[in-house]
Amino acid sequence: MPYFLYKWFSIHPYSIDFSPIREDFAGENLQKSLDKVRLLSKHISRWLHSRVGVIMNQINRVAIVGGTHGNEFTGAYLVQKFAKFPELITRPSFQTVTLLANPKAFAVARRYTDQDLNRCFLQQNLQNPNLESYEQLRAQSIYNILSANQDQRADFILDLHSTTANMDLTIILVNSHPLNLRLAAYLSSLNPLVKIYRCSFTSVAENPFLNSLSELGFGIEVGPIAQGILDATLFQQTEELVHQILDYLEKFNQDKIPATKETLTLYHHLSVVDYPKQEDGTISGMIHPQLQNRDYEPLNPGDPIFLTFEGKTIVYEGKSTVWPIFINEAAYYEKGIAMSLTQKQQINI
Numbered sequence: 001m002p003y004f005l006y007k008w009f010s011i012h013p014y015s016i017d018f019s020p021i022r023e024d025f026a027g028e029n030l031q032k033s034l035d036k037v038r039l040l041s042k043h044i045s046r047w048l049h050s051r052v053g054v055i056m057n058q059i060n061r062v063a064i065v066g067g068t069h070g071n072e073f074t075g076a077y078l079v080q081k082f083a084k085f086p087e088l089i090t091r092p093s094f095q096t097v098t099l100l101a102n103p104k105a106f107a108v109a110r111r112y113t114d115q116d117l118n119r120c121f122l123q124q125n126l127q128n129p130n131l132e133s134y135e136q137l138r139a140q141s142i143y144n145i146l147s148a149n150q151d152q153r154a155d156f157i158l159d160l161h162s163t164t165a166n167m168d169l170t171i172i173l174v175n176s177h178p179l180n181l182r183l184a185a186y187l188s189s190l191n192p193l194v195k196i197y198r199c200s201f202t203s204v205a206e207n208p209f210l211n212s213l214s215e216l217g218f219g220i221e222v223g224p225i226a227q228g229i230l231d232a233t234l235f236q237q238t239e240e241l242v243h244q245i246l247d248y249l250e251k252f253n254q255d256k257i258p259a260t261k262e263t264l265t266l267y268h269h270l271s272v273v274d275y276p277k278q279e280d281g282t283i284s285g286m287i288h289p290q291l292q293n294r295d296y297e298p299l300n301p302g303d304p305i306f307l308t309f310e311g312k313t314i315v316y317e318g319k320s321t322v323w324p325i326f327i328n329e330a331a332y333y334e335k336g337i338a339m340s341l342t343q344k345q346q347i348n349i
């Protein structure tokens, strides 16, 4: 396949659906099939017209989003810095825009005001006029800014988060798009602190994250850092990561993608584990001291995971080794999540 076609399909591999032709072309009603071909070519022509930038193998617009959770200051202050000094995120071949996603929650240094904004992006909710919470309306407004308008839509969305867990610089993939995988591999080759976590959504329709608005792009979780504070080292590491991503996308547009390894180590989501609880639903134990801060390290059957308030150790009773992450994330107590379990995988890219 010619390189420009390969690159085009690597941006939008699932964009054109030829099934209407395939289904009927062999059928007895040739006229009906020809009508479908005409209709489809008109559709393709309109599609090509609206996506002229993509056809030119270009990423035209990149969105850097911060403060999706109002008490995660690293991303919130970083996007405000970028908004103040736009030359830092300016690259020759595409436009970069910034967005403080949840200004009301940021103003009061809380994760959200009514509900978690990063769970408000399910497709059926983005166009539902009956939803009225601040965050749901904000999600609809962000959808309109970043995704709804074909001419203005962001081709690549970077959503900056922070975590109280010991996650270093984690890239959160919500799909396995080839460009996202290659970029993740490139970033992990530059910096051993970069880890790749892949969520297990089977389709975009079940993805409630802001990143569901664009096939290209991902979330970044940096930590450990307490909610509502800044840490200069982590701030600078995150800023450097953003620059590396923008530089990579610039090279992509120039057909000069840096070479990367053929394999990528990623941590694929398996399940979540709740805290031990009493009958009334209150927690009865804590993360075991031997597990605290051990994100991305192997957890074997029989290893301690919780310590009850009475001092009893609770062990992991799974059948095989897993790699826990988001261990003791402060925001997840209310969600009933003490940690997420992942499977460490090597994949070819």
Ligand SMILES: [Zn+2]
Binding pocket: 068, 069, 072, 161, 162
């Ligand atoms: Zn967050």
